[in-house]
Amino acid sequence: MTALVITIFISIILLVVGIIVFFKLFYTQVPQNFALIVNDQKVYFSNVVTFPTDKKQLMEILPVQIKTAYLDSNGLFCKEKLLLDIVISYNLCVNFSPESVLMAAKRVGVADVANASAVSKALTPIVTNIVRKLVEQLPLEMLEKDQGKVRKAIIAQLANQLDGYNLEYMNIDKVELTSLDKLEQTNPKLFEQQQEARHMWDVEQKKVLERRLKLIIEQQQDLSRKIKQMIESYQAIIRKKIKFFLNRELLE
Structure with missing residues (x-):
């Protein structure tokens, strides 16, 4: 036992x-x-x-924050061929799917998928290429005043382009004309080109303002004519009614 x-x-x-x-x-x-x-x-x-x-x-798998600046000679051209200083910041994170994990591992390396420096080095060229092409199609006014639409357009075009990463957040931190003083010191040829582009843009802006002013004046004149016609119409109706009542009193 x-x-x-x-x-x-x-x-x-x-x-x-x-x-x-x-x-x-x-x-x-x-x-x-x-x-x-x-x-x-x-x-x-x-x-x-x-x-x-x-x-x-x-x-x-953790999100990484990246900030990319396009400044001075490395700025981006908008639709009017004006050189802009643009700064964007965004968060990237690997998608929780087997395909995305393998793509990110191949692109960046297993040890560096959550390393901002390594991710930026690997993916910034992709982001820059898309942002540059998009900005070239957009006017300065939209880039300055309607950044919500610009962000949505960038996010839409970056979808499925980031080798397993997902763009979780993007913000446009800065959009302004590149300083001509800096260009004159660092890139004289580009400085001359931008001087000419700024001149052409100023001329076009004046034309746009003149067309808008002309349209406003025409709208005001049209409104004045309509008001005048309306007053004359009411006056005619009133005169008819007065005449009708006067005639009825005479008949009585």
């Missing part, structure tokens, strides 16, 4: 040890805000059983 008890006790111990060893060797815990990449092919977001020979990499 004692031998049987000892045997059962040893079996239980071995079973417990076996379970511990199994979990230690085969069971991998995936912390919150992490993804587990197995053999560079499969992605898991929760605890999973793997083989000891598997290649396992934990990727931390």
Whole structure:
């Protein structure tokens, strides 16, 4: 009886040890805000059983904030060919999907997907290319006064272009004409081009203002004519009514 008890006790111990060893060797815990990449092919977001020979990499998935400035000679041209200083800030985060995780790992590296410097180096060229093309199509007035639409347009065009990352937030921090004084010192050729572009823009702005003023005057004149016609119409109606009452009194 004692031998049987000892045997059962040893079996239980071995079973417990076996379970511990199994979990230690085969069971991998995936912390919150992490993804587990197995053999560079499969992605898991929760605890999973793997083989000891598997290649396992934990990727931390957290948003990163990036600020990009396009200043002076590196500014962006708008529709009127004017050079602008533009600063944008945005948050990027890897999408919680296996495809996105693998794309981000390939593009940036598993250890750097939440590193702002590494992400900026990898993805800023993509963002810059799209922002530059979009700004070239937009007038200065819209870029300055309707930045909500500009942000929406940028976000829409960046969708599915960021190798597994999602653009969670974007803000346009600055939009203003590049300083001609700085250009004169750093890029004389561009300075001359911008002087001419500013002159042409000023001329066009004056024309636009003149057309708007002319339209306002025409609208005011049209409104005055309508008011005059309305007054004359009411006066005619009143005269008819007075004449009608006078004639009725005479008949009585």
